[in-house]
Amino acid sequence: MQTPGQVRSHFLIRVWTVFVIAAVYLPIVCxxxxxxxxxxxxxxxxxxxxxxxWSKTWDSFEIHALVxxxxxxxxxxxxxxxxxxxxxxxxxxxxxxxxxxxxxRLLLLPIFFPQPVLGLALLLWFNALGLNxxxxxxxxxxxxxxxxxxxxxxxxxxxxxxxxxxEAAADLGASRLFTxxxxxxxxxxxxxxxxxxxxxxxxxxxxxLSLYTAGADSTIPKWLYSxxxxxxxxxxxxxGTMSTLTAASLLLAGGLIRIYVRRxxxxxxxxx
Amino acid sequence: xSQTPNYGPTLSAGARSSLPVLLLLALGFLAPLVTVxxxxxxxxxxxxxxxxxxxxxxxxxxxxxxTVWTSFVWALTLAFCCVLILLAVCYPIAYGLxxxxxxxxxxxxxxxxxxxxxxxxxxxxxxxxxxxxxxxLDGALKWLGLGGGPEVLYTPGITLFGMTYVYLPFMLxxxxxxxxxxxxxxVDAARDLGAGRLLIWRAIELPLAMPGILIGALLTFVxxxxxxxxxxxxxxxxxxxxxxxxxxxxxxxxxWPLGSALALILxxxxxxxxxxxxxxxxxxxxxxxx
Numbered sequence: 001m002q003t004p005g006q007v008r009s010h011f012l013i014r015v016w017t018v019f020v021i022a023a024v025y026l027p028i029v030c031x032x033x034x035x036x037x038x039x040x041x042x043x044x045x046x047x048x049x050x051x052x053x054w055s056k057t058w059d060s061f062e063i064h065a066l067v068x069x070x071x072x073x074x075x076x077x078x079x080x081x082x083x084x085x086x087x088x089x090x091x092x093x094x095x096x097x098x099x100x101x102x103x104x105r106l107l108l109l110p111i112f113f114p115q116p117v118l119g120l121a122l123l124l125w126f127n128a129l130g131l132n133x134x135x136x137x138x139x140x141x142x143x144x145x146x147x148x149x150x151x152x153x154x155x156x157x158x159x160x161x162x163x164x165x166x167e168a169a170a171d172l173g174a175s176r177l178f179t180x181x182x183x184x185x186x187x188x189x190x191x192x193x194x195x196x197x198x199x200x201x202x203x204x205x206x207x208x209l210s211l212y213t214a215g216a217d218s219t220i221p222k223w224l225y226s227x228x229x230x231x232x233x234x235x236x237x238x239x240g241t242m243s244t245l246t247a248a249s250l251l252l253a254g255g256l257i258r259i260y261v262r263r264x265x266x267x268x269x270x271x272x
Numbered sequence: 273x274s275q276t277p278n279y280g281p282t283l284s285a286g287a288r289s290s291l292p293v294l295l296l297l298a299l300g301f302l303a304p305l306v307t308v309x310x311x312x313x314x315x316x317x318x319x320x321x322x323x324x325x326x327x328x329x330x331x332x333x334x335x336x337x338x339t340v341w342t343s344f345v346w347a348l349t350l351a352f353c354c355v356l357i358l359l360a361v362c363y364p365i366a367y368g369l370x371x372x373x374x375x376x377x378x379x380x381x382x383x384x385x386x387x388x389x390x391x392x393x394x395x396x397x398x399x400x401x402x403x404x405x406x407x408x409l410d411g412a413l414k415w416l417g418l419g420g421g422p423e424v425l426y427t428p429g430i431t432l433f434g435m436t437y438v439y440l441p442f443m444l445x446x447x448x449x450x451x452x453x454x455x456x457x458x459v460d461a462a463r464d465l466g467a468g469r470l471l472i473w474r475a476i477e478l479p480l481a482m483p484g485i486l487i488g489a490l491l492t493f494v495x496x497x498x499x500x501x502x503x504x505x506x507x508x509x510x511x512x513x514x515x516x517x518x519x520x521x522x523x524x525x526x527x528w529p530l531g532s533a534l535a536l537i538l539x540x541x542x543x544x545x546x547x548x549x550x551x552x553x554x555x556x557x558x559x560x561x562x
Contacts, residue, residue, distance in 0.1 A: 027398020114498015
């Protein structure tokens with residue numbers, strides 16, 4: 001039963017949430033409009049729409065190189081961070097061991113750290129090691145921040161995992177690798193999947209770490225920033241919108257695959 | 273059976289699983305911080321790290337002639353205001369995600385997560401296009417015959433707005449996890465016993481949700497204190513934040529020791545806060561939901 005007061009406050013909460021979501025997406029829409037209007041300088045209301053900046057961006061070899069850098073970095077970061085985070089999440093949530101609480105806190109520190117400062121600190125460190133910053137050092141920088149995030153995402157799944165299942169498999173004579181493949185991984189799969197998606201998208205959109213640690217190599221966010229500061233062209237909002245749409249489609253595809261797998265597993269379970 | 277025989281002292285399974293992440297954090301997080309600390313005590317404008325020890329950089333920063341302290345004041349003030357605004361903005365939404373939206377809360381969460389995957393400079397630049405002369409706001413108001421839009425770009429206020437915008441998810445999600453820790457039965461019981469809504473909120477909901485709210489406040493404060501893109505893109509450098517001073521020292525000025533000393537002071541402030549708050553929080557309870 002809801003009192004009239006609750007009905008009113010729930011209504012206000014809904015209105016407020018819709019308003020904030022609209023504000024969150026407003027600048028993204030503004031960027032899309034600017035990328036799709038004709039002419040070099042943006043003016044609203046848009047007088048004439050055109051795809052000229054989209055096709056210019058699409059055809060530019062400079063942009064192709066950026067996209068390639070961003071994709072390669074994001075893919076490697078995804079692969080490596082899931083590997084690190086899978087074991088990290090087990091240590092975080094599955095086992096009770098002596099250093100666990102300290103480990104949990106240490107893991108959070110890179111998240112609780114301003115990224116531009118982390119990027120600059122890494123730049124100093126790479127220099128002290130005699131490493132020239134390139135896209136490879138950018139991968140390391142991304143990992144320092146993304147592995148803890150992915151570990152948390154997988155750890156949430158691990159918390160809901162009953163270790164008795166693993167022990168039962170071991171008691172029935174399953175080897176450790178077999179248990180991992182047939183018991184642990186299928187249960188943790190949704191968390192790993194979300195973690196991988198997070199890793200790719202966070203790396204794809206990362207700006208502060210790439211800015212300081214990629215050296216002469218550029219990524220999409222880094223290039224956009226350099227053009228925002230000096231030398232604006234409508235290719236900036238056009239590429240920004242393309243990059244946003246890429247992230248949105250990946251998120252959507254990832255969500256759909258997850259729903260599909262869940263339905264298929266449910267159907268299989270009801271057949272048995 | 274599948275157990276390997278135990279030769280001498282070995283690590284527990286948990287410790288072994290933690291090794292890859294520990295190694296990464298040691299080499300990618302702690303080592304850079306040690307390097308920064310070492311540079312902070314090196315001869316100014318030199319690259320003689322680990323070979324000289326001097327307090328000159330700190331003396332230069334604390335010299336009353338030096339105005340770098342204004343950057344610290346700006347960064348910390350903006351971060352503090354950002355946290356206060358976000359507490360008010362996010363609380364109703366976090367409450368709604370737990371108790372009001374029902375089956376819609378998944379979608380609402382995704383809508384708030386998604387902007388994290390769009391780099392902040394793209395989103396901030398969208399606001400520039402919104403607020404700029406002949407931009408979306410100004411153009412729409414003129415079109416409606418209402419004169420032009422207000423000139424808000426390149427002010428400290430818009431910098432704060434940009435920070436609030438960028439760090440919103442970092443407040444919202446910890447807060448949502450915190451509010452999820454309030455057991456419904458407890459609230460119902462209090463209501464049955466005749467407690468008013470304000471009393472329930474103050475005596476039950478707020479204290480139980482506090483760990484999550486605290487994490488959110490801390491996270492946004494720390495991130496906002498180190499923010500730089502908002503002040504550059506929206507603020508047009510009307511405000512110089514401390515991270516920008518650090519960046520300038522590292523790049524144009526080529527004074528790494530001075531930049532490191534500034535960074536070290538910021539890190540000490542930030543990590544001091546982070547560690548005190550974190551020592552009071554039980555992560556198992558917040559994330560585990562058991």
